Amino acid sequence: MKGLLIKDFKLLKNQGKFLFIIFIMANIFLFFESGSSGFIASYMTFVFSMFALNTLSYDSYDNGMPFLLSLPITRKTYVTEKYIFSLFLSISSWLVSILLRLIFLTIQTSLKENVILLYADPIYLILSIVSLSIAIPIHLKYGQEKGHIIFFGILGAIFLTIFTAIRVGLNTHLLHNLINRMMHHTGRTIILLCIICISIFAISYILSLRIMKRKEF
Amino acid sequence: MLKLNNIEKQYPQFHLKCSLKVPENRITALIGPNGAGKTTTFKAILGLIHLDKGDIHIFNKPAERLTSKDRALIGVALSDSNFSGYLTIQDVISMITPLYPEFNKEQFVNNCMQFNLPLNKKIKEFSTGMKAKLKILTAVSHNARLLILDKPTAGLDVLARQEILDILREYMLPGDRSVLISSHISSDLEELCDDIYLIHQGQILLYEETHTLLDCYGILKVTEEQYKTLDQTYLIQKKKESYGYSLLTSQKQYYQENAPELSIEKCTIDEMILMMIKGESI
Known part of the structure; x- marks a missing residue:
């Protein structure tokens, strides 16, 4: 496990230029455009989290998987490491984005207002983890090229469903009521979303284990 | 050291059915034309494919029950698979140090320098020969008792091939090690191997000691x-x-x-x- 984590961090370091540019750009946006800081924070969390998927592609580069699995690691260790690495990336990039956002917003306005603003931020982390939970098993099963198409296809279908639901829901009072309730019970809503997120993450892990167990290289 | 008992694997247009063994202190060759089943056999040994029938024993244990410690005693070089091209040799060293308890970093670095392998260049920028040398040097770097080498000299010129064969000869010196190797270059095998299995269309056609084959x-x-x-x-x-x-x-x-x-x-x-x-x- 340790060897695999080191490998992924080395790959992360070797792709540092690209991620560093994202980081710098995020800072510049935050400085000049505090109004869109929520978007920047979510984008940063998402991009850094998705790097875990890139390591899957790097492992497969030039048919590298057979050799990787010939090392003293099990398929279960490989999958577990990917989930730990992706979770680490999601949480750390999210924490950094929150910290940056807090610093830049505080420079421009008061701290109290901004802490209230940040209440909504866990949703970015939750969305990143859910996205990874969908993407990892798909990439393990179908590989990089097909996996990307299927993953973005699924994301598109989810957004279309939500969009349609909102359009339909706006004509009724159902959605308004739901949003109002969620706004009034932010804490409970976040806990509920966290439980859903953890469940999706766990199901995804079990699914990935099964895929890897059956896969031939 | 390694034993394959009537292993079978069915593909739509190919059926592997073979038995072989590699005793201690022997270099055994698996030879055959393209598509004969050499790589499939290697993949079966390494657990990369699931067998339909038969069993594989490594170090007198069923292959599926090998622990990480046991697997650290196997050195592997595959013909068409290597470390990710986005890593450097320095990264590889950091990666395999915790995986192999007996990894000899100093010797590995010395060997890399001796074979002119740059430590800080991405592997994807290496030539075919450099990649092949890296695979072999890695396989022999952690005091493995068994080497599984699938066409380790493929695509190499005569000098590079000779260097790799020299590494293997040196590797065998302690006397408690074994190698299973496949190659298309028969002259390499004639001077290196103790015995030979010929595989064709997934079946072993012939087994013979190399000196018997060449002398008798x-x-x-x-x-x-x-x-x-x-x-x-x-x-x-x-x-x-x-x-x-x-x-x-x-x-x-x-x-x-x-x-x-x-x-x-x-x-x-x-x-x-x-x-x-x-x-x-x-």
Whole structure:
């Protein structure tokens, strides 16, 4: 496990230029455009989290998987490491984005207002983890090229469903009521979303284990 | 050290069915034409494919029950698979140090420098020869007891091949190690291997000690008339030729003594493969 984590961090370091540019750009946006800081924070969390998927592609580069699995690691260790690495990336990039956002917003306005603003931020982390939970098993099963198409296809279908639901829901009072309730019970809503997120993450892990167990290289 | 008992794997257009063993202190070769089943056999040994039948024992344990510690005693070099090209050798060192308890970093770095492998260049920028050397150096860097080498010299020039064969000879010096190797270059195997398995269409056609093959096997070149009157006791295969037949025998000396008028040539591994695959059994 340790060897695999080191490998992924080395790959992360070797792709540092690209991620560093994202980081710098995020800072510049935050400085000049505090109004869109929520978007920047979510984008940063998402991009850094998705790097875990890139390591899957790097492992497969030039048919590298057979050799990787010939090392003293099990398929279960490989999958577990990917989930730990992706979770680490999601949480750390999210924490950094929150910290940056807090610093830049505080420079421009008061701290109290901004802490209230940040209440909504866990949703970015939750969305990143859910996205990874969908993407990892798909990439393990179908590989990089097909996996990307299927993953973005699924994301598109989810957004279309939500969009349609909102359009339909706006004509009724159902959605308004739901949003109002969620706004009034932010804490409970976040806990509920966290439980859903953890469940999706766990199901995804079990699914990935099964895929890897059956896969031939 | 390694034993394959009647392993079977069915693909839509290919069926692997073979048994073989690699005893201690031996270099065993698995040879055969492209698509014969060499790589599939290696993949089966390494647990990269699931077997339909049969079992594999490594270090006297079923392969599926090997612990990470056991697997650290196996060195692997695959023909078409390597570390991610986005890593450098320095990254590889950091990665494999915790994986292999007996990894000798100092020796590995020295070997890399001796073979002009840059430590800080991405592997994807390496030449074919450099990649092949890295694979072998990695496989022998952690005091493995068993090496599984699938075409380690493929695509290399004669100098690079010789360097790799030298590494393998040095690796065998302690006396408690074994190697299973496949290669298309028979001259490499003739000077390196103790015994040879010939595989074709997923089945083992022949097993023989290398020195027996080179010393005792021979090719008889005979006309049709000579063939009709020839004692066929020690003939294995025959192949139709323009002049009559070429015949593979496992007792060259018998025919040299009893039929001195016949043209009898030494059998090389290439000729043996050709006779076994293109010829028909007698």
